[in-house]
Amino acid sequence: xxxxxxxxxxxxxxxxxxxxxxxxxxxxxxxxxxxxxxxxxxxxxxxxxxxxxxxxxxxxxxxxxxxxxxxxxxxxxxxxxxxxxxxxxxxxxxxxxxxxxxxxxxxxxxxxxxxxxxxxxxxxxxxxxxxxxxxxxxxxxxxxxxxxxxxxxxxxxxxxxxxxxxxxx
Numbered sequence: 001x002x003x004x005x006x007x008x009x010x011x012x013x014x015x016x017x018x019x020x021x022x023x024x025x026x027x028x029x030x031x032x033x034x035x036x037x038x039x040x041x042x043x044x045x046x047x048x049x050x051x052x053x054x055x056x057x058x059x060x061x062x063x064x065x066x067x068x069x070x071x072x073x074x075x076x077x078x079x080x081x082x083x084x085x086x087x088x089x090x091x092x093x094x095x096x097x098x099x100x101x102x103x104x105x106x107x108x109x110x111x112x113x114x115x116x117x118x119x120x121x122x123x124x125x126x127x128x129x130x131x132x133x134x135x136x137x138x139x140x141x142x143x144x145x146x147x148x149x150x151x152x153x154x155x156x157x158x159x160x161x162x163x164x165x166x167x168x169x
Contacts, residue, residue, distance in 0.1 A: 026062055037121060040091065057070075097113055
């Protein structure tokens with residue numbers, strides 16, 4: 001469950017994340033967020049491009065077009081967008097997920113935010129915010145399985161430079 005770090009799907013995702021490079025993780029997180037999570041933000045906040053701009057900045061970093069300091073303002077603006085959406089749980093969780101995905105260019109472990117925030121955003125979207133936490137966690141867990149499948153599809157076998165990740169905060 002999202003509230004339980006020991007949940008099998010979170011542990012499976014964390015173990016796979018640990019085998020990949022920061023670049024692979026950033027690409028996976030950014031592409032998934034753009035395809036699956038960004039539409040949730042956009043449906044609640046049309047015209048607010050901050051999450052899209054964060055993803056674009058991360059993609060520009062991945063392609064070597066910008067440096068991390070150049071990408072950082074867009075990522076921070078995405079986090080601000082999440083704070084501004086406190087009255088819209090789907091959108092707030094979506095912006096938090098996108099901000100964490102984009103932040104993966106800074107630190108690989110940020111990619112776990114896709115699971116923690118993105119899956120919750122999708123669960124809120126599908127079930128609403130009035131259902132119980134247990135139902136939300138079940139739906140989020142199903143989404144985490146899809147996220148893991150997407151990560152496995154892009155994972156580099158025997159990655160020579162896996163990211164060094166400490167899950168301790």
